[in-house]
Amino acid sequence: MENMGAFENICNLLRNHSYKVTPQRQTILHMFVEHVDRHLSAEEVYMLVKNENPEIGLATVYRTLDILADIGVLIKNDFGDGRTRYEFSRKDEHHHHHHLICLKCGNVSEFDDDLLESLEAVIMKRNHFKVSDHDLKFYGYCSNCDGTQ
Incomplete structure (x- = not known):
């Protein structure tokens, strides 16, 4: 848009x-x-x-x-x-994108690959629980703060 x-x-x-x-x-x-x-x-x-x-x-x-x-x-x-x-809001997404949060500078970036679909399938099969959404945040250090670029 x-x-x-x-x-x-x-x-x-x-x-x-x-x-x-x-x-x-x-x-x-x-x-x-x-x-x-x-x-x-x-x-x-x-x-x-x-x-x-x-x-x-x-x-x-x-x-x-x-x-x-x-x-x-x-x-x-x-x-x-x-x-x-x-x-x-991204209403066209099935799930929210994920976030990468730097613990040093506070920068937040997005991670768009949804790697949890297979985990959701396992949860549904084993626990008879249908996941409708999830929220995933990764905390660590961005390339500027980590020194590895």
Whole structure:
């Protein structure tokens, strides 16, 4: 989905859920569209948007992120660093992608290969338990922090 198309689709989704598309919400949404590959915390979003729109408060950022998560536009992630981070939802994925989290610099990157499908089949067969989703996080050191490049 191209950036402007994604922006307009999300604005329409907000309207369909009876939310106003305020200039503040538009600014926050633009930050996610511009930083689509990042996993942003509310504080990071606030720092990005205050340069463009200084009257936006941190409470507005939190409320907007909660709304976007409630309507399924964003996914909330907890990477164990005490901050909730947000990323765009990928409704076309069967499962969420996985995350690689650097313990030194805090960088979060994505790992898209779903290697757990065979494990899910074993779980279903042995335990008669149908897995509908999973969340996998790998903690370690990125190539910049590990020194091996």
